[in-house]
Amino acid sequence: MLDLLQSMEVVLSVAALVLFVLYYLTKSRPNLPPGPPSWPIFGSALSLQKMGLNMIESIREMRAKYGDVFRITRFGRHFIYVNGMENLREIFIKRADAFSDRPSNYHTEYILKGHGILASSGTIWKEHRTFALTTLRGFGFGRRCLESQIMEEVSCLSDKIAALDGKPFDPNEYIHVSVSNVMCSIAFGKRYEHSDADFQHMLTLVTKLLIVPRRPVLGMFPFLGKLPGDFFGAKELHAIEDEVKDFVGRIISEHKEGFDGENIRDYIDAFLLEQTKHQNNEDSTFSEEQLVCTLRDFFLAGSETTTTTLKWSWAFLVNHPEIQSKMRAEIDDVIGSRPVSLADRDKMPFTDAVLTETLRAGNIAPFALPHTASYDVNWNGYLIPKGATIWPCLDSVMNDDDMFTDPEHFKPERFLDSEGKRLGNEKSVISFSLGRRVCLGESLARMEMFLFLVTIIQRFELKPSPTHRIPSLHGVVGTAHAPRPYHICAIERT
Numbered sequence: 048m049l050d051l052l053q054s055m056e057v058v059l060s061v062a063a064l065v066l067f068v069l070y071y072l073t074k075s076r077p078n079l080p081p082g083p084p085s086w087p088i089f090g091s092a093l094s095l096q097k098m099g100l101n102m103i104e105s106i107r108e109m110r111a112k113y114g115d116v117f118r119i120t121r122f123g124r125h126f127i128y129v130n131g132m133e134n135l136r137e138i139f140i141k142r143a144d145a146f147s148d149r150p151s152n153y154h155t156e157y158i159l160k161g162h163g164i165l166a167s168s169g170t171i172w173k174e175h176r177t178f179a180l181t182t183l184r185g186f187g188f189g190r191r192c193l194e195s196q197i198m199e200e201v202s203c204l205s206d207k208i209a210a211l212d213g214k215p216f217d218p219n220e221y222i223h224v225s226v227s228n229v230m231c232s233i234a235f236g237k238r239y240e241h242s243d244a245d246f247q248h249m250l251t252l253v254t255k256l257l258i259v260p261r262r263p264v265l266g267m268f269p270f271l272g273k274l275p276g277d278f279f280g281a282k283e284l285h286a287i288e289d290e291v292k293d294f295v296g297r298i299i300s301e302h303k304e305g306f307d308g309e310n311i312r313d314y315i316d317a318f319l320l321e322q323t324k325h326q327n328n329e330d331s332t333f334s335e336e337q338l339v340c341t342l343r344d345f346f347l348a349g350s351e352t353t354t355t356t357l358k359w360s361w362a363f364l365v366n367h368p369e370i371q372s373k374m375r376a377e378i379d380d381v382i383g384s385r386p387v388s389l390a391d392r393d394k395m396p397f398t399d400a401v402l403t404e405t406l407r408a409g410n411i412a413p414f415a416l417p418h419t420a421s422y423d424v425n426w427n428g429y430l431i432p433k434g435a436t437i438w439p440c441l442d443s444v445m446n447d448d449d450m451f452t453d454p455e456h457f458k459p460e461r462f463l464d465s466e467g468k469r470l471g472n473e474k475s476v477i478s479f480s481l482g483r484r485v486c487l488g489e490s491l492a493r494m495e496m497f498l499f500l501v502t503i504i505q506r507f508e509l510k511p512s513p514t515h516r517i518p519s520l521h522g523v524v525g526t527a528h529a530p531r532p533y534h535i536c537a538i539e540r541t
């Protein structure tokens with residue numbers, strides 16, 4: 048009996064200690080931005096149960112209730128949502144020194160180990176973001192020399208679609224392979240056939256990486272990832288990342304064999320050359336792991352986003368045949384039947400407006416990517432604590448009805464005056480985010496969107512499929528805001 052009482056005493060003491068530590072770790076701090084009521088340990092979880100599953104709607108509702116800058120607390124971690132153009136500029140541009148790092152979590156610490164560009168912070172991020180921007184500009188980001196590489200993919204995609212002979216199809220795979228091939232040309236110096244099983248598999252893995260749910264609790268208690276089974280999804284994440292890294296690693300090995308410092312073929316070669324310059328520096332960050340993670344980031348950040356935006360553009364144009372016809376009339380007028388060139392864009396304000404409106408209404412990154420506060424910041428009377436996750440709510444600008452009347456409708460004319468000339472208000476469309484972390488591939492994405500979309504509308508009429516529903520304009524919110532899968536027909540013009 049005494050033994051039992053003693054054992055119970057030990058168990059109760061340990062439980063009390065664990066609760067005390069959890070309470071201490073998760074207790075609220077004074078002066079945080081407003082938000083739903085928060086309790087020690089559970090944070091706002093209990094108040095959030097009633098929130099809907101649609102993240103965009105939930106965040107809009109909370110903004111209406113708590114104001115432009117509000118907070119949610121979960122298991123001791125603070126998540127701060129920043130809404131409205133002025134606040135976004137204040138925080139991510141004027142206070143960029145404090146709010147440009149990425150939050151650390153299980154994925155960044157235990158899988159990526161701080162490598163890459165997308166999720167890294169501090170010196171490694173600065174050094175490699177600068178190197179990537181300089182190198183990619185050298186390869187023609189935003190310039191004409193990349194145009195022919197993109198056009199090779201565009202014409203391949205266009206021929207694949209012509210071969211369908213007007214039959215209904217789901218454009219996802221076609222666009223994804225073509226857009227990813229542009230990235231492959233820049234990064235690996237090679238492209239893959241649409242039927243290449245290895246490449247298809249790699250793209251599926253990258254897509255999966257975006258949808259595997261992340262468990263914030265793993266960041267607090269990483270040992271949970273090692274428990275038998277895979278309740279927290281850590282093993283699945285490790286397995287996918289390992290396969291992606293293997294794929295990229297094999298291509299890096301091939302490059303090492305054929306490396307010639309006098310003939311830089313692609314991003315991998317440029318990195319290997321830089322590596323040789325740092326070979327006597329023990330602290331160099333130009334490691335193989337860094338290269339692997341950077342290439343992985345290019346695919347993750349560059350393929351899915353541009354694919355999703357192009358899918359939105361096709362869905363909008365099938366739903367709005369009058370806009371599609373007007374765009375085609377401009378193409379016929381300015382370009383005729385010759386292949387499109389980037390130089391045509393200046394003379395095509397309506398097409399430009401369609402692309403800008405696709406970025407706005409598609410709203411593909413409603414909350415961009417998470418940032419973190421590098422130190423405690425007092426902002427407008429509130430404390431934004433070090434380590435808090437800060438979400439830039441780009442959605443609050445894209446759908447701001449003071450900036451864009453009737454924002455829920457697709458209206459390219461909002462960017463044009465009564466004579467069809469550009470109004471110059473497209474700068475308010477901040478789909479690539481803002482501040483020091485602004486999308487690194489923006490100019491490539493804009494080139495791709497223009498060349499891909501114009502070529503398709505020049506050659507085909509996009510129509511609803513007679514055997515499927517017209518593409519829905521209500522998207523699915525995951526890591527990105529994507530259109531629901533759809534089928535359409537592409538009828539070749541005579």
Ligand code: HEM
Pocket residue numbers: 164165166176344345348349350352353356411412415416417439478479480481483484485486487488489491492
């Ligand atoms: C329409 C297409 C695209 C959209 C809408 C888009 C949007 C974004 C957004 C919202 C961010 C997060 C910015 C932030 O943290 O505040 C981002 C980051 C990034 N994007 Fe894009 N992106 C697109 C295409 C691309 C392409 C083609 C690349 C190719 C390299 C790319 C590479 C990156 C990288 C590397 C980052 C991380 C930058 C950093 O953390 O410093 N993106 N993008």
